[in-house]
Amino acid sequence: MSISLVTLIIIISGNADSTNVSLIPESWDFGYDCLFDAAASGNWNGNHPVIDSTYADAAVSLRASSPEVDFLATGALRSDSLSRVVFRRGRGVVKWPGTPWIGAGVYLNDQQPFIAGLSNPVLEWGWVDIDSIQGYGVSSGGVLGFKGDYLIQFTRGDTLSQLNVYSPWMGFAGVDYSRAQMHTADSSGSNITVNVLSVRGDFRYFRPWLIVAGSEGGEGEWAVSAELRSIHPVDTQWGKIEVVPGMHFAGDNIQFPGSAFVPGQRVITLGAFLESRRYFVSAGIKGMLDLSSDSLSGVSASAGMISEGGIATDMIFGYYADGDYRAYVSSEARDSNASAGIAVEIINDSTRVTGSASYAPRDDVCAELSVSGDLDDSLQPACFLAVTTALGPVRCLIGIEWQYDTSPSLRINLTGLFK
Amino acid sequence: MMRIITAAIILLLLTTAGCSFLTPMQKPLDQPNRLLLWLPGASSVQVLSDWNDWGGSVAAGGIIDPVSGRMEKDESGLWTIDLEGLPGGVYRYAFYVNGYKWIRDPVNPETAEFEGRTVSIIMVAK
Structure with a gap:
């Protein structure tokens, strides 16, 4: 190291x-912090590990x-x-x-574009290679509560600019606007422009959320997502059921790098979610109907509960019209310093079972063991043993991992924050 | 054969969770602006989310800050964090347990994806 x-x-x-340096005016305040992350890994060679x-x-x-x-x-x-x-x-x-305020910044390998959507972001992390970015940004705000920022970034000859404007909450609605432009420097010269208007309202009995997105206004370069939130047909002291109708439509020529919109999609959704105010229990089901093709039609459901006996249960199911399906069920018994559980994950024809156990001799120390394997002829067993500690802002992990076709590997990780 | 074994395991899970432990645990209070996770044996729990740059992993340092989004544990093993003051919007989040394990909120039925993981989603109105 x-x-x-x-x-x-x-x-x-x-x-x-x-802060007590005499050359510095008393009204100034200085500080620093150092976040560190050190790791060592190796394999088991004979009777001893080799880093x-x-x-x-x-x-x-x-x-x-x-x-x-x-x-x-x-x-x-x-x-x-x-x-x-x-x-x-x-x-x-x-x-x-203070208010109004103005800010400016210089960034290296930082500030990738992100524009939130409803269920999926319109633009998200990963679109641009982080190691290739350098950029500048300015921000301002304070006028009637509006805030805004503008970033321009250069990545391997390409130029990405992003403008964001955020409104204050205006009593019944809030509006955000984002515009991202990517100009490529290669011979294709292709450009991507994304305009996104996000509106969230509150009309006491329901809360509409609307995302309108588009490119440069060409034919078919548009997308709309909308949901009506906070419709509660059942609302008691025990809990409430929220019904959420929604729609996700997109033009045939829309270009988005994320998964929020698929060209030509015409999907309507209806979800129902149970949330208890008094108990650790929830459930939800959501159906999607693809009006243009069946590829996005399907139904998904999830449920979770923690029982008085200390059993935590978590379930997710999904089935789609193209035949894909997924199920995940886990159940774990938890005590003040120990737990044991089992989880089953099914993705189409693949089924994997994981058993786990943990023991915490102290509040800040936990040892965990998990063993997993496929329920088919290959089995592909894997095992992971980890001991973790958290002492204030310093965290340590010592882990040993083994998979069926490799020798055991060792991992030591130390993360902390000094101020 | 494998389908039968799978079905038996799922049935076992459901019956284990359902028979003698059907009564759900009571929350301490109705706390709409808080995230809760009952995990008494964990040594640390953080909330990683869009609102805190996923603990700093997608910000300048590129390291998950062990203090960012840190939840506090009470005597019963309940980890909590206050979300008061969060600007209105749609956020994805997940719990980061013991400094290496991502889990979604088990009592939030709404899910989304982040870097191939199933995470939870929360909508803050104001």
Whole structure:
């Protein structure tokens, strides 16, 4: 493990707070924290483990604030087994506190696009390779409670810009608008533009949620998602049942990198969800009807309960018109310092059973064992034993994993936060 | 044969959970702005979500901050976190148990996906 990075962590964690430096005005406040994550892994060789891979990550944040300005800088470093320290991610943000406020930032490998949808995000993490991003951002707000930010990012010659505007809650509704544009630099020259308007309302007896999305306004480049929330045909002290009608329509030429919309989809949904106010029990069922084809039609259900006897049960079922199905059932008996359970997961023709047990000799220490295997001829057994501790902001894991076709592997992980 | 074994195991699970333990555990209070998880043996539980950059794993540090979204445990083994002040919107979330295990909220029937995992979804109106 890298000595240099560990030394850096120790130096940072050992320093006293620098707020008493006389050259600094008294109205300024300084602080720092260091988040670290160190790991070692290896295999079992004969009677003893052999460590063959190590790394240490550290994210160091420095803060300076005064009544006039807030400044935050974060740098993330990684050290590999060759003791090389690599700068991985970073961000610096300066902000004027209070209202109205204005902020600006510089980002490296950070701030990937994300635009929330209803059940699935319209844009989500993973669209852009994080190691290729550098960018800048400005944000502002305060005027009538509106907030906004603009990010421009450069990734391997491509340019991605994202504008977000958030309204305050206006008594009965709130509105968010996002626009993301991706200009590619390759010979294809293809561009993707996403405009998303998200409206959430509250009309006492129901709450409509509406997502309208589109590209540049071309034919078929649109999408609409809507749900009516908070319709409660049954609402008692025990609990309530919420009925949620919804629809997800999209034009034939819509282009979205996420899974929120499929071109040409015409899906209506109806869900019913039971939530208890007094007890740990819930259940839900949701049906989807694809009006254009049967590919997205199906039904899914889930239920969960914790009983007085300490049995926690969790179930998920899904069946789709194309023949795919999935089921997951788990039941676990829990005591104050021990638990044991079994889970069955079925995905189409594959069935996997997992048995687990845990023991916690202290509040901050837990040992867990899980054994799993397929219910077919291959069996493919696997086993994982882990001991975890959580002492304040420091967490440690020691684990041994074994799979049917490999030798046992060892994993040691230490994560913590120094302030 | 395998189908029979599978059905037998599921039946066993359902009957184990259902027969002598059918009465659900009572919540401490009606706490609409709190997330609850009863897991008395866990050494740590965090909430990772869209609202906290999944514990920091998708932010500048790229490391799950052990303090971010940390839940507090009471004497009965109930982990809680207050969501008061969360801006209105739709959020996905999951519980991060013992620093390595992701589980969805077992008493929230609404689910979504995050990086191939089944997680829970919550809608905050204001």
